[in-house]
Amino acid sequence: MALARYYFDVRSNDRLFSDTEGTWLAGGMDAVRTEAFSALTDYAREVTPTIIRRRLSVEVRDEHRQPLLKAVLVLVIEVLASDDPEPPNH
Amino acid sequence: MPHSANSRYKNRLLGLLDPQDMSLLSPHLERVELGLRDRLEQRGMPIKFVYFIEEGIGSIVARMAHGRDTEVGLLGHEGMTGTVAVLGGDLAPHECFVQAAGAAMRIPIAPFRDAFEQSPTLQRFLLQFVQCLMMQTSYTALANARLRLEGRLARWLLMCEDRAGTELNITHEFLSIMLGVRRPGVTVAVQILEGNGLIRAMRGKIVIRDREGLIALADGSYGAPEAEYEKLLGSSPVRFKVVATSTAVSP
Numbered sequence: 001m002a003l004a005r006y007y008f009d010v011r012s013n014d015r016l017f018s019d020t021e022g023t024w025l026a027g028g029m030d031a032v033r034t035e036a037f038s039a040l041t042d043y044a045r046e047v048t049p050t051i052i053r054r055r056l057s058v059e060v061r062d063e064h065r066q067p068l069l070k071a072v073l074v075l076v077i078e079v080l081a082s083d084d085p086e087p088p089n090h
Numbered sequence: 091m092p093h094s095a096n097s098r099y100k101n102r103l104l105g106l107l108d109p110q111d112m113s114l115l116s117p118h119l120e121r122v123e124l125g126l127r128d129r130l131e132q133r134g135m136p137i138k139f140v141y142f143i144e145e146g147i148g149s150i151v152a153r154m155a156h157g158r159d160t161e162v163g164l165l166g167h168e169g170m171t172g173t174v175a176v177l178g179g180d181l182a183p184h185e186c187f188v189q190a191a192g193a194a195m196r197i198p199i200a201p202f203r204d205a206f207e208q209s210p211t212l213q214r215f216l217l218q219f220v221q222c223l224m225m226q227t228s229y230t231a232l233a234n235a236r237l238r239l240e241g242r243l244a245r246w247l248l249m250c251e252d253r254a255g256t257e258l259n260i261t262h263e264f265l266s267i268m269l270g271v272r273r274p275g276v277t278v279a280v281q282i283l284e285g286n287g288l289i290r291a292m293r294g295k296i297v298i299r300d301r302e303g304l305i306a307l308a309d310g311s312y313g314a315p316e317a318e319y320e321k322l323l324g325s326s327p328v329r330f331k332v333v334a335t336s337t338a339v340s341p
Contacts (some may be wrong), residue, residue, distance in 0.1 A: 008274040017281045021262045021293060024274040028161055039274035044236045046275075 006032060007061040008039060010054055012047065013054055024062070029068075036071040043085070044073055052077050100144035100169045102325055103219060111212040114205035122146075124188045130171050131182035139196040140172035145191020147269065151185040152168045159185075163227055164246075166253025168319065168327035173223055175199060176206070176216045182320055186207030190254045200208050218322040225315040233311040234270070239279040242269055244307035245298075247289065247298060252328045253318070256298045283307075 003026045010017040025031045037059040043056055054075045060068045099105050104112070104119075124130075124231040126147045131137055133153060141148070143166055150163030165171060171186050180199070206212055226249075233242050245326065246269060250258050262280065268272040280296070283289045288304050298304065305312055319327040 006276065008260075010274050010278050012278075017274075019262075019274065019276075019277045024263065035272060035274070039272040042272050043274050043278065056319045 004028070005063040007065060008033075008036065009059045009061070010039065010043060011055075011057045011059060012019065012043070013051070021055055032068065033071075036069065040071050040073045044075060046077070049075075049077065052079075091183065092247050093104070099142070099195060101142035101170075102135055102323075102327065103170055103216075103276075104142050105197060106323060106325060108211060111215070114209060114212065118197045118201040118205075122196050124194055126188055126191045126193045128188040129185065130188065131186035131204055131257070132183070133183065133185050134181055136180050137143050137172045137175055137199050139198055140170055140202045141194040141196045142170045143167055143194045146194075147190040147250060149189040151184060152188065158270065159267060160189060161189075161268040162230060163223060164189075164221075164249050164253065165247050166327075167259070167329065168215075168253070169219060169223065171198070171199060172202070173216075173220045175202060176213075177206065190250075190259070190289055215323075217254055220318045222315060222320070222322060222327075224320050229315050230313050237309060237311060239269065239271060239275050240282050241307050241309050242284060243276075243279045243312065244288065244304040245312045247283075247296065248301065248304050248308060248312045250302070251298050255329070258296045258298070259294060261294050261298055 003024045005024055008021040008023050009019050015086055023035070025035060027034075038057055038087050039058045043058075047054060047056070055072065056075070057072045057087045059070045104115075107115070119142075121144075122141075124141075124143070130141055130148055132138075145167065147172055148165040149161045150165070151159050152162045153159050165186075172182075174181070174183055194208070202272070206216070223286070230243075233245050237245070246265075250260075262273065262276045265276045265280070280289070280291050284291050285301065286300075286307075288298075288300045288307065290299055312334075315325055319325075
């Protein structure tokens with residue numbers, strides 16, 4: 001399948017990293033899905049776990065910058081036992 | 091201490107050779123242009139020439155199936171290709187191609203081997219460079235295992251600056267191949283470095299702004315191989331020496 005140009009933007013909570021140069025891929029939407037998903041899992045490995053909830057997304061646009069797909073990963077830390085002697089009111 | 095007779099050679103190894111060893115190599119050395127993406131060595135094929143790089147950068151790239159090539163070594167004016175010949179082999183273990191265009195003094199493999207076999211001092215000298223290259227490779231392994239992509243990128247940019255200067259012509263696509271990462275990761279790493287004032291990124295180009303900041307981000311993975319080179323060969327491989335600035339603290 002022919003090479004085509006896509007734009008892979010990465011969003012981490014409020015921060016957007018915009019793909020300014022574009023990415024050339026052969027293999028159509030299958031390749032786009034693989035690239036988006038792999039990029040998510042790569043990036044998830046690198047984030048620092050200081051934030052309780054982190055939403056990562058890779059948003060792919062085509063060569064005309066029209067949205068094609070979005071791959072999303074949400075990382076959550078649920079605190080089950082508190083260090084506080086007083087349990088919180090619910 | 092570089093020998094004055096060798097000062098016309100911009101390659102640091104040639105500049106450091108004693109005159110006797112230089113006389114074994116010089117009749118066979120020829121200056122050649124290094125064009126972008128020229129292949130200097132092909133994996134599994136006999137080495138034809140040894141290149142002492144004067145300008146530009148050579149990348150040693152290890153191959154894996156399904157397009158997972160990764161750069162495993164960087165060579166510039168401080169080094170040579172064909173280190174497998176120094177260790178007694180004749181087939182290139184990896185691809186080696188020109189990553190930044192420049193020039194080199196090259197010698198065909200047969201006269202190189204003859205010179206090498208004749209001179210114990212040449213053997214010892216070139217083996218010291220091989221030790222430096224092994225050290226570079228081992229720190230690449232460490233960085234790839236332990237650092238986040240921003241740190242690996244910082245280290246790679248420092249190594250390129252040592253060999254090619256502050257302005258580097260590189261695309262994000264190219265960076266993803268060299269660092270062995272998915273393309274979107276490069277977008278993020280470059281913008282993090284730029285956001286911290288360490289580099290300026292334009293289309294197809296990266297300009298280094300804060301070398302000390304990059305060294306800190308590389309977190310110990312840059313510096314040791316460079317120091318080993320200076321210790322073993324008596325000359326720094328860094329082209330652009332960082333001038334230490336002292337900050338006056340007012341009482």
